[in-house]
Amino acid sequence: MDRDRAQEIIDAITMINVKYHGFPVYLKEINDENETAVVFPLDEMHHEQEVDLNGLYEEGP
Template sequence: MDKVRAQEIVKSTAMINVNYHGIPVYIKSVQGGNETATVFPLDSMDHEQIVDLKGLEENQLF
């Protein structure tokens, strides 16, 4: 995922489905300088971690 889209998702009031290597996550913040984001799995909200933006993928619902 690119940095701009990740920032748009963070600012959005809608719940946008995002996965990190197949695991549903919530993006808490984006760190632009090193292309990372702070996320946590939806099923373990106390397990916050910093991940590479390249591993994030938006799920398109049809």
């Protein structure tokens, strides 16, 4: 996923569906230093992890 689109999703008022290698996640923040994002699975909100932006994709409208 493009860094700018990831930031737009974070800033969006409505929930936008994002997946990381097929798993639905919530984007929390972006780390510009190493092109990663802090996310957590929607079914495990306490399990934050840092992932590569390239593994993230937006699903559907």
